[in-house]
Amino acid sequence: MLPGRLSAAFSIFLVANLYFQFRPKKILYQNLSGLKVSAGCILLQVCSSAFPPGGTLLRVRSAAGPRQRGNDLTAENGSVALVLQSEMAAASEAERAVLEEEFKWLLREEVHAVLKQLKDILKEASRRFTLSPSGSECQTRQENFKLGSSATDQVKGVLTLQGDALTQADINLRLPKHNQVLHCTFREDKQWKMQQIQDARNHVGQALYLLNSRDQAYQFKSGAEVNKLMDAVMLQLTRARNRLTTPAAMTLPEVASSSLMKMFTPSLPGDVFANFYINLSKLCLIVYQLHLLQPNLNKNFKPAGSSVLHNPGSMFEINNQKFEVSHVHKVECVVPWLNDTLVFFTIALQLCQQLKDKISVFSNYWNFKPY
Known part of the structure; x- marks a missing residue:
């Protein structure tokens, strides 16, 4: 059994992976904000920050109750943010390249x-x-x-x-x-x-x-x-x-x-x-x-x-x-x-x-x- 926090993080990772695999076409992933996981207890936010330089900081926190320091998941204490960031960037660049060719x-x-x-x-x-x-x-x-x-x-x-x-x-x-x-x-x-x-x-x-x-x-x-x-x-x-x-x-x-x-x-x-x-x-x-x-x-x-x-x-x-x-x-x-x-x-x-x-x-x- 995984500890509670890692189990939640792993669930988020699976949901995010499924979302990006079967995502609808023509969605701007850079603008993803306020996506609620089906379990109803996790809220994904994409926040503009300098982490890493030119990138974004992904935080995961409970949708209910006050935000607590221990519920924030960043690159320092987990890999979910980096994985989702990489997925988004790769998908965005690939589809941008296709669109540019279509437009030309x-x-x-x-x-x-x-x-x-x-x-x-x-x-x-x-x-x-x-x-x-x-x-x-x-x-x-x-x-x-x-x-x-x-x-x-x-x-x-x-x-x-x-x-x-x-x-x-x-x-x-x-x-x-x-x-x-x-x-x-x-x-x-x-x-x-x-x-x-x-x-x-x-x-x-x-x-x-x-x-x-x-x-x-x-x-x-x-x-x-x-x-x-x-x-x-x-x-x-x-x-x-x-x-x-x-x-x-x-x-x-x-x-x-x-x-x-x-x-x-x-x-x-x-x-x-x-x-x-x-x-x-x-x-x-x-x-x-x-x-x-x-x-x-x-x-x-x-x-x-x-x-x-x-x-x-x-x-x-x-x-x-x-x-x-x-x-x-x-x-x-x-x-x-x-x-x-x-x-x-x-x-x-x-x-x-x-x-x-x-x-x-x-x-x-x-x-x-x-x-």
């Missing part, structure tokens, strides 16, 4: 594989803005879209979209106030630039430029460098997506003074405004009918602020005259390649985030910091 492989191989995927995806997205039906890039495709298919629609027409520009518009407006159908088209010398599409395409181009600045031969030196590149690419992709999903808000005076109002022939009536915008994968046309407010109603005048769509009852002032929106007509059509582009943006953003998550694993769960 990630920087050398995996990062470039993801960058190639991103380039291919964004090239496809970029082609959606310019390709002709035949697939050549020498000519921007031209597509016709029909507006208003219901018999109750007050606005109908056909729009021709070529890249980021509306090149033709043939619109019929059925306005009860005028008791007639107004037919108007774009002037032959005019095109309406869809700024949202142009901006989205420019952001895709910026993202591709960033990716192409790191060719296959480039060696990434740290996780922080990879994250910085991913953050820059994700910023451009997020801006591109936001331009297609979030139309610009405008005030009614801004709509009235837009150069779009000068593109139609014959000109739109003075009490009719129009505006085009992109919302997700849809090309939208808004037509506002107005009526002039009487001077005696000025005390109730409340000008409307900026909005994508102004509701009936919205008021505004222009050229010292006050108007109120009496009717709002909205028609839209789906642009299939815009939907494809949004899908590409989502996939690319997910790839960027997944690569960042892989990088973070090495810093969040281990004391190995590639930054």
